[in-house]
Amino acid sequence: MADKDATGAMTEADAANELMRLARQIAHHNRLYHAEDDPEISDPEFDALVRRNAELEAAFPHLVRPDSPSSGVGFEVAASPLSKVQHEVRMMSLDNAFSDDEVAEFVARVRRFLSLPDDAPLDFTAEDKIDGLSCSLRYENGVLVRAATRGDGQVGEDVTPNVAHIADIPQRLNGTAPAVFEVRGEVYMARADFAALNAAQEEAGGKLFANPRNAAAGSLRQKDASVTARRQLKFWAHGWGAASDVPGETQVEIVQQMRAWGLPVSPFFSRVSGLVEMVGRYEEIGAARAELPYEIDGVVYKVDRIDYQQRLGFVAKSPRWAIARKFPAEQAETTLESIDIQVGRTGKLTPVGRLAPVLVGGVTVTNVTLHNRDEIARLGVRPGDRVIIQRAGDVIPQVVKNLTGKVERPPFPFPDHCPQCGSEAVAEEGEVDVRCTGGLICPAQRTERLKHFVSRGALDIDGLGEKTIDQFFALGWLESPADIFRLKTRKDAILGLEGWQDKSVEKLLASVENRRQPDAARLLFGLGIRHVGAVTARDLLRHLHELPVLRDLALKAREGDEEAARELTDIDGVGPVVVEALGDFFHEDHNVKVWDDLLNEVSPPPYVVETSDSPVTGKTVVFTGKLETMSRDEAKAQAERLGAKAAGTVSAKTDLVVAGPGAGSKLKKAADLAIEVIDEAAWAQIVAAAG
Numbered sequence: 087m088a089d090k091d092a093t094g095a096m097t098e099a100d101a102a103n104e105l106m107r108l109a110r111q112i113a114h115h116n117r118l119y120h121a122e123d124d125p126e127i128s129d130p131e132f133d134a135l136v137r138r139n140a141e142l143e144a145a146f147p148h149l150v151r152p153d154s155p156s157s158g159v160g161f162e163v164a165a166s167p168l169s170k171v172q173h174e175v176r177m178m179s180l181d182n183a184f185s186d187d188e189v190a191e192f193v194a195r196v197r198r199f200l201s202l203p204d205d206a207p208l209d210f211t212a213e214d215k216i217d218g219l220s221c222s223l224r225y226e227n228g229v230l231v232r233a234a235t236r237g238d239g240q241v242g243e244d245v246t247p248n249v250a251h252i253a254d255i256p257q258r259l260n261g262t263a264p265a266v267f268e269v270r271g272e273v274y275m276a277r278a279d280f281a282a283l284n285a286a287q288e289e290a291g292g293k294l295f296a297n298p299r300n301a302a303a304g305s306l307r308q309k310d311a312s313v314t315a316r317r318q319l320k321f322w323a324h325g326w327g328a329a330s331d332v333p334g335e336t337q338v339e340i341v342q343q344m345r346a347w348g349l350p351v352s353p354f355f356s357r358v359s360g361l362v363e364m365v366g367r368y369e370e371i372g373a374a375r376a377e378l379p380y381e382i383d384g385v386v387y388k389v390d391r392i393d394y395q396q397r398l399g400f401v402a403k404s405p406r407w408a409i410a411r412k413f414p415a416e417q418a419e420t421t422l423e424s425i426d427i428q429v430g431r432t433g434k435l436t437p438v439g440r441l442a443p444v445l446v447g448g449v450t451v452t453n454v455t456l457h458n459r460d461e462i463a464r465l466g467v468r469p470g471d472r473v474i475i476q477r478a479g480d481v482i483p484q485v486v487k488n489l490t491g492k493v494e495r496p497p498f499p500f501p502d503h504c505p506q507c508g509s510e511a512v513a514e515e516g517e518v519d520v521r522c523t524g525g526l527i528c529p530a531q532r533t534e535r536l537k538h539f540v541s542r543g544a545l546d547i548d549g550l551g552e553k554t555i556d557q558f559f560a561l562g563w564l565e566s567p568a569d570i571f572r573l574k575t576r577k578d579a580i581l582g583l584e585g586w587q588d589k590s591v592e593k594l595l596a597s598v599e600n601r602r603q604p605d606a607a608r609l610l611f612g613l614g615i616r617h618v619g620a621v622t623a624r625d626l627l628r629h630l631h632e633l634p635v636l637r638d639l640a641l642k643a644r645e646g647d648e649e650a651a652r653e654l655t656d657i658d659g660v661g662p663v664v665v666e667a668l669g670d671f672f673h674e675d676h677n678v679k680v681w682d683d684l685l686n687e688v689s690p691p692p693y694v695v696e697t698s699d700s701p702v703t704g705k706t707v708v709f710t711g712k713l714e715t716m717s718r719d720e721a722k723a724q725a726e727r728l729g730a731k732a733a734g735t736v737s738a739k740t741d742l743v744v745a746g747p748g749a750g751s752k753l754k755k756a757a758d759l760a761i762e763v764i765d766e767a768a769w770a771q772i773v774a775a776a777g
């Protein structure tokens with residue numbers, strides 16, 4: 087590609103060629119990012135392509151292509167499985183500024199356009215630019231009638247059933263609202279929820295998301311809204327589209343009205359006048375950035391007066407009255423001191439780079455993920471190299487560049503044996519991940535599996551933390567999950583360890599005893615069989631009810647019994663990959679030993695779904711407030727066992743709300759919608775009555 091800022095010396099033919107290449111590249115990345123939520127380059131890299139394109143178009147205006155990337159927003163939704171929604175008022179993008187000077191130019195442009203003298207007042211609003219996806223919410227007389235994604239700006243996707251699961255989005259506005267008011271804002275995912283989602287996806291062998299923005303988009307744009315319900319999404323309003331009545335004369339007044347209607351808005355939203363205040367606000371928000379629970383990528387300025395906004399109107403794909411001042415990508419240079427190989431529960435060898443500590447965007451970074459063997463080869467990194475690392479929309483920092491370069495020297499020797507147990511480590515055909523083949527003889531895999539077995543989503547045993555497991559394992563007390571249930575025979579020995587008292591030992595043993603009759607789906611998930619995540623485990627047991635039935639079918643399917651295989655794959659969410667993984671698991675002698683041993687210690691009751699005499703079968707139940715005798719997870723599992731659906735938010739589709747102390751807005755909403763509300767004791771009675 088030609089030099090970044092050299093367009094002057096280019097021939098027209100070169101420019102036309104480069105514009106063609108850019109159009110193709112940008113369209114490709116737009117499709118991956120907007121349609122598939124799965125980008126292959128970082129946002130700063132993408133922005134550089136867009137800037138280069140704009141530069142060339144400015145230098146050669148007569149070469150601007152009919153399919154110029156600067157004329158469109160997002161990506162067309164023709165191929166989306168969701169229904170399409172025609173936007174009454176187009177949804178736009180935002181123009182970008184990358185320096186204070188560019189913000190000053192923007193202010194000057196606005197003044198020029200409005201022919202305002204330099205001393206005439208001109209206020210702006212400032213707020214953070216949150217990294218989510220735009221969403222339109224159409225309210226008619228205060229009732230949410232439709233939600234849609236932006237799509238290509240003209241036509242978006244219908245996500246009305248999906249947003250019913252987003253607690254931040256009211257189904258009904260407080261107070262009085264115009265006949266039509268279309269709220270526009272951002273659906274996003276908090277950093278912590280993003281990290282938890284990716285961890286769960288990894289566990290279940292599912293797809294990982296590149297950043298919270300893609301995770302939010304991938305979670306909202308689901309044909310099956312129950313997938314959205316399982317994801318933690320949030321929302322913020324920052325604008326509006328079609329409106330029968332605009333309730334105010336300034337951006338500030340209208341945003342305040344939206345807040346009064348019960349819509350969340352940015353905590354930073356404020357009025358600023360003059361460049362000094364604008365830049366100051368940018369710096370303030372930038373300083374707070376690292377501590378925010380969500381990702382932001384800039385600050386948005388908007389002209390405050392609505393009559394000015396109307397006069398300013400739009401250019402190709404963005405309003406003339408707003409601009410996004412983008413933060414620079416958070417990068418830093420440091421030394422890669424060593425590469426450690428970690429062994430996970432499934433035996434996967436993950437290389438982790440240890441860095442000389444370095445500050446990136448206000449956060450001290452000491453580790454980077456190097457993903458896998460191929461990534462190390464691609465970067466050509468070795469311990470001792472100087473590297474550029476980046477935190478951009480990513481919780482885990484990454485190496486973007488190796489400054490030492492791929493000079494003549496042997497590549498990093500990725501181990502072909504497990505560093506923990508010495509077993510051979512291999513990559514299966516077509517896979518990039520290298521795995522230890524040691525299975526249950528590998529201590530790393532065994533302790534990781536035990537930790538998984540007692541974790542919250544599995545058996546959820548209190549008082550048996552990671553450190554305790556490592557310690558008990560090293561003492562030879564925990565060989566397999568069944569040993570957890572035999573810990574009571576070691577009571578005195580545990581008491582002899584530092585840090586344990588009568589009370590803590592009793593508590594641990596009591597929580598173990600509490601799980602003698604575990605939920606069968608949690609038990610199955612806890613075994614850590616590849617491709618059998620928490621949801622798949624539940625789907626399997628909902629249909630098969632008992633673990634021995636599952637084992638029987640899986641083994642028969644493995645031996646070629648087509649009927650058995652079909653009985654399994656007929657279950658929604660269960661495919662051949664799961665069936666194969668189950669067959670392989672139950673085929674291995676050492677797994678069967680672990681399994682039989684475990685089932686001597688615990689007896690999971692049969693998994694019951696349809697209890698036709700339960701009054702909640704087929705109903706949608708919402709739990710809110712503090713539950714005293716059970717966890718929220720347990721309450722949800724009870725509901726599901728009774729054939730009810732447990733939802734996260736109260737909507738017109740809710741049949742019953744179970745409220746404990748401290749229940750807030752959900753309780754109020756239930757009252758507004760005249761939905762039956764009961765307390766925990768009444769819920770326990772329903773559960774008990776169902777037997």
Ligand SMILES: NC(=O)c1ccc[n+]([C@@H]2O[C@H](COP(=O)([O-])OP(=O)(O)OC[C@H]3O[C@@H](n4cnc5c(N)ncnc54)[C@H](O)[C@@H]3O)[C@@H](O)[C@H]2O)c1
Nearest residue numbers: 115116119125127128129132179180214215216220324386
């Ligand atoms: N990595 C890739 O391959 C790739 C590909 C395409 C796009 N992208 C990235 O996507 C972005 C471009 O997408 P875009 O067209 O949606 O532009 P954008 O995300 O930069 O800005 C426009 C959007 O910002 C949102 N927004 C957030 N906070 C806002 C606020 N307070 N006020 C107003 N709007 C607010 C709005 O939804 C609006 O539609 C860039 O960051 C680009 O790097 C990356």
Ligand SMILES: [Zn+2]
Nearest residue numbers: 504507522528
């Ligand atoms: Zn190993």
